[in-house]
Amino acid sequence: MDDEGRRWPHxxxxxxxxxxxxxxTTLPTPLYPLYQQKFGFSELTVTVVYAVYAFGVMGVLLLAGNASDAVGRRPALLWGLGFAAASAGCFLAADNTGLLYAGRLLSGLSAGLFTGAATAYVMELAPPGGAARATFVATAANMGGLGCGPLLAGLLAEYAPEPLLLPYAVHLGLVAASAVVLLRLPETVTDRQPLSTVRPQRPALPPGVRAVFLPAATASFVGFALFGVFTSVSPAFLARSLHVDDHAVSGLVVALAFFASTxxxxxxxxxxxxxxxxxxxAVLFTGLLLLxxxxxxxxxxxxxxxALVGGVGQGLAFRAALAGVAAAAPADRRAAVISTLFVVAYTGISIPVIGVGLLADPLGLEGAGLVFIASMLLLVxxxxxxxxxxxxPARRA
Structure with missing residues (x-):
């Protein structure tokens, strides 16, 4: 097989x-009600445990988001897999909420390393002329992977023994297999630099980008906030208000949102x-009304x-926001501007989710959800x- 013939398999x-x-990163989603039963914590704790993930992602994006450009794609991704394995280990050993927090933080570090590096790696491995198909592979892998997590955990929790252990053991095995695969793939960064050359990326917003950035960031914030609230508290809502105790069903409902986003x-x-x-x-607005x-x-x-309508709206809005902001940004500031958009988006996963948790005690889960929806409707x-x-504005080079 020639070089081009090997590139698509790679x-x-x-x-x-x-x-x-x-x-x-989404594996624990349908398991949160089980953790609540085991440890006896409130909705606030559920949302904070969930949101810790976003803080991990933002930390990596700001401090080492460009690491794979310097040290190479494979080393950065291997570190990401290492954090994923450590996260699974925390959940496997979890006998207190502290380990849940640690597991989510490590999961965020893993996702932060993968988000940019894996997208670039997939596209660089494609043969010449395959950019459009490679973009599809990267998009489907990112959002499809997020959807596979709750689906896998829900099925194992419902139909297999040890619902709080087996999903993470299976994922740990998949991570080990992924490391073996990654070690056999070629490196695409030819001019590799030592880790010491990696510098933190400060958020940036040049004046000419602001008109594009404001609506793009607002829509991204709302879309990610919808996903954050949906994935953190919907299993509890399904169980308490709709009496849906089937973990596979709750995992499938969350997975549908991510698949629709793709x-x-x-x-x-x-x-x-x-x-x-x-x-x-407009589609996000409709999804919020349906919720x-x-x-x-x-x-x-x-x-x-x-889940379906909100997921489609999030996918439309976020990809368009990313493309519009990237096109409007000056070439020498593009990476910093895109990082700023991601920071805003991941703020949407964390702050509103914690807000729902804070309001769940005085207003109930349904009341807190309605306050969240009203706020997001105004923003979008x-x-x-x-x-x-x-x-x-017109596109810029």
């Missing part, structure tokens, strides 16, 4: 490693970036529809109105 194998890492991101190619961001805002209706009526079908509506009244 690209797909790198994508599979990407899937394994991202699946580990579809939304792929639709940007047909819709076009300028139209995708306002359309994504409010689900909370009010306690209907499972509306929860599923909210403001972004949509801004976009409709002020067209995006």
């Amino acid at each position: 690209c797909l194998l790198a994508g599979a490693v990407f899937v394994v890492c991202m699946a580990g 579809g939304g991101q792929l639709a940007v190619d047909r819709v076009g970036v300028p139209r995708s961001l306002p359309l994504g805002c 409010a209706a689900a909370i009010h009526t306690d209907l499972l079908v509306l929860v599923v529809l909210a 509506a403001a972004a949509a109105v801004y976009l409709l009244r002020r067209p995006l």
Whole structure:
């Protein structure tokens, strides 16, 4: 087999490693009700445990988001797999909430290293002319992996023994296999530098980018906040309000949101970036309304529809936001501007989620959810109105 014939298998194998890492970050999602029963903690603790992951991601993005450009893709990804294995170890040994926090933080460090490095690696391994297909592989691996985590954990928790141990043991085995695969793949960074050359990336927002960045960041914040709240508290809502105690069902509902996001991101190619961001805002708005209706009526079908519609809206909005911000940023500041967008997006996963946890005690889970939805509706509506009244500036080199 010639070099070009080997490149697609290499690209797909790198994508599979990407899937394994991202699946580990959402693995605990359908298991949170079981942890609540075991340790007796509140909804606030659930949301904080979940949000710790986002702090880990943001820390890596800011401090070492460009590490793979210097030290190479494989070393950075091997470190990411190491953090994933350590995270699984914490959950396997968890006999207190401290280990849950540690496991989520390590999972965030793993995802922070993988998010940029694995995307670049998948695209670099593709043969010439395969950029579009490689982008699809990277997108599907990222969001599809996030969807596979709750689906795998839910199925194992429902139909296999040791629901708080077996999912992490299986994932640990997958991480080990991924490390073996990664060691057999070629390195794509030819001019490698020592780790000491890696410098923290400060958030940056040049004046010419601000008109594009404001609606893009707002839509990204809302989309990630919706995912954060949905994945952290929906299993508890399904169990308490809808009496759905099947862990496989709760895992599937969460997985649908991530799979729908993949579809939304792929639709940007047909819709076009300028139209995708306002359309994504509109779809996000609809998904939030469906979630409010689900909370009010306690209907499972509306929860599923909210997951699907909200996921499509998040995918449309975020990919369009990323493309629009990257196009508007000066070439010498592009990486810093994109990092700033990711920091805003991951803030959406953490702060609103913790807010829902704080309100869950005085207002109940349903009341806290409705307050969150009302706040996000205002934000996404403001972004949509801004976009409709002020067209995006022309693309810059």
